Amino acid sequence: MSKEVPSIGWVSLGCPKATVDSERILTQLRTEGYRIVPSYEEADVVVVNTCGFIDSAKAESLDAIGEALAENGKVIVTGCMGVSEEAIRNVHPSVLAVTGPQQYEQVVSAVHEVAPPKADHDPFVDLVPPQGIRLTPRHYAYLKISEGCNHSCAFCIIPSMRGKLVSRPAGEVLGEAERLVGAGVQELLVIAQDTSAYGVDLRYRTDFWNGRPVKTRLLELCEELGRMGVWVRLHYVYPYPSVDELIPLMAAGKILPYLDIPLQHASPKILKAMKRPAFEDQTLARIRKWREICPELTIRSTFIVGFPGETEEDFQYLLDWLSEAQLDRVGCFQYSAVDGAPANELEGAVAEEVKQERWERFMAHQQAISAARLQRRIGQEIEVLIDEVDEQGAVGRSWADAPEIDGNVYVDSAQVLKPGDKVRVRVTDADEYDLWAETL
Secondary structure, eight states, X not given: OOSSSOEEEEEEOSSHHHHHHHHHHHHHHHHTTOEEESSTXXXXXXXXXXXXXXXXXXXXXXXXHHHHHHHTSOXXXXXXXXXXXXXXXXXXXXXXXEOOTTOHHHHHHHHHHHSOOOTTXXXXXXXXXXXXXXXXXXXXXXXXXXXXXXXXXXXXXXXXXXXXXXXXXXXXXXXXXXXXXXXXXXXXXXXXXXXXXXXXXXXXXXXXXXXXXXXXXXXXXXXXXXXXXSEEEEOSOOOOGGGGGGHHHHHXXXXXXXXXXXXXXXXXXXXXXXXXXXXXXXXXXXXXXXXXXOTTOEEEEEEEESOTTOOHHHHHHHHHHHHHHOOSEEEXXXXXXXXXXXXXXXXXXXXXXXXXXXXXXXXXXXXXXXXHHHHTTTTXXXXXXXXXXXTTEEEEEOTTOOTTTSOOEEEEOSSOOOTXXXXXXXXXXXXXXXXXXXXX
């Protein structure tokens, strides 16, 4: 461990929104002169950014804290699980400090106490890149446009952890996007707890960017992002009527024809029990309309099976709905009780073996849909963003694939490719999730 320049080890768990939190804190620490190191041995203190959404995520967070304590001994805990300090200290009483999500200043202060910054540090000499410190590869970045959520879904405790919706002014978001693009980013992944609600809390107030007025609203934000010459991908989009306005931008190639919509179920009875803000009958009709306008539209979603009260009839309704909707990318989770979630009080708990059986049937059903949709890509020419290159060849993604959660495109090329390259390819083969292609 360095005695002159304090060093920080960092473990970031959970969703892309937590990754952005990590990047913001690391940027501040780097500005203050701290070194960010890749191993426990080199670190003066380790910060673990936790996830606390479901039990498996909490278990992973507790394991990560335990590993950091065993390998280093000096550990600060932050993130979503930080709202349950008692639960953390019951397992790991020796952690130095515990803070919740978005408590950036408290994390930095805790680091100062354990490893004080150099007194003679000059941020104008020890430069930090203008785009800040990032944990993603150089060619893509997450762009968080708001924090918190105004919904009260029965299975979720996000509002209690991250608070109500707080949108960033449009000029601030666009300024960050411009710096990222200037640093070589080829893909901006727009994220929030509820991306569609962006600006509601500010009443879509007009902000300014590069001397021009821009409404703090998703449509206007996407119009401006679409002028930056990079891929723009939307995540966590609730299917409000306002989303209809975005589809023409996708059809015109301004932003990627890709929507990540967390639908969670299709049965009206289960959606009502979940207290979801949208209903399946309207959503199915609007998906059809979107595809009429933008045939290339890719839709990904996540669903929960085994929610309290879910009957076999409800589950079959969901499978039939999937057959109608023909979604491209789908994830599925078995319902898991979360401390503090209203769903815990609902009657009709589903047995674990039934949850598992329904999950397996769901995955097989959707796998067949996904495979059939990918087969249609064979012979098509598409653009691919290269993520990595090794001795086996190049691996990239099309507009239909978000990093780490969707499929890959395996590219056979005679030319030398590197991460961040965009290339035109012809698709030669496909399976349930991935494509194979050759450069043109």
